Amino acid sequence: MPAEASTSRPATPPLTERQEARRRRILHASAQLASRGGFDAVQMREVAESSQVALGTLYRYFPSKVHLLVATMQDQLEHMHGTLRKKPPAGDTAAERVAETLMRAFRALQREPHLADAMVRALTFADRSVSPEVDQVSRQTTAIILDAVGLENPTAEQLSAVRVIEHTWHSALVTWLSGRASIAQVKIDIETVCRLIDLTEPAPRG
Amino acid sequence: MPAEASTSRPATPPLTERQEARRRRILHASAQLASRGGFDAVQMREVAESSQVALGTLYRYFPSKVHLLVATMQDQLEHMHGTLRKKPPAGDTAAERVAETLMRAFRALQREPHLADAMVRALTFADRSVSPEVDQVSRQTTAIILDAVGLENPTAEQLSAVRVIEHTWHSALVTWLSGRASIAQVKIDIETVCRLIDLTEPAPRG
DNA sequence: CGCTAATCTAGAACAAGTTTCAGACTTGAT
């Protein structure tokens, strides 16, 4: 039994520099193609060509198109979390802060609607084989929301509220991307669901 | 300009008996294959063969696999709405009734998890070209929830709460289907979000 | 009935995701 890799994710052997560079090129090409034409425009052969990697290699790094796009989303989310941390939301209540955070993220996605389409479609289409990666995205999203709530040790009830907010966020995004809801409606729904978090917050002491 | 088909959906010419029968056979084959192996098991060639229809004909009836599966979902939802109407939920508050209704629907889906997988994946993967059909599914779901709430003329606020419940329902389903949440967790989240509907309900007069 | 337009069929063809394979290249250990 090897004792390696006991800390973070299971059995991810460290990548050499060139491998890390390949991985970056692939993710970059993926995001670029997605920004153009969304999910359909991310064609594995094109990603491979764009990132100067053989098709087989692309599949070694990302075992399917969905894996690739979910990884792309992880990448973007990380970036967004960083951005959000720099300018925390200013609302008085947790609900206001969460809603503001989510709408800010929403507007960022609006700027690259095709990219958003590709990532979100991949995320909701992912089957069990992508669970770990999707879960990672979900944890990242949870972290962003909890940051906005501003709690260190949320109760089970609060975690459920956060999950519901997350559900609403994803599904509202899907609805908007498929043209079945306006931005105004998304905003209203986000604000509606964010009330839940206040419901579960103990009255501020003092 | 023909004046026909002015009433319901745009330009759906009435089907002959044999056409109606073909449509039924197709939907039946689709549901059957889906029940076995989920989304991937619904292969257009197999659906065509199973329903004794040429591939080209299948595509004339349903312009894509996603269209087919969304139509399958419409079919199933209609059936379920009928079933639910017969035994309305018994809770005292709107929240209880809605949660009970949704969990009942959820248990029905649990009985055919592969079928559920196929339908839900199709629904969330659908792009703009399927909007009308997806919207129809959404309206049907809304109707089911509103039935449980028991309101004739919901306010805008209540409609937003219903949309949020719907979002949560879909997304929780996706999470469960991909093995990232347990049934218990889904139940909790459904109950959590259903509280919203009570928040918006005016105190009963009397 | 006999005509015409629409529909259906069988099957080939095409597109994009995925797999496979032989050979060239890297890497790490000796």
Added chain:
DNA sequence: ATCAAGTCTGAAACTTGTTCTAGATTAGCG
């Protein structure tokens, strides 16, 4: 420096959704 193991490449093959075509069938109409 050299060898073995692992990785990358280029290209072909395979799978399944989708489109296309030519000919047979059916439906509606005079």
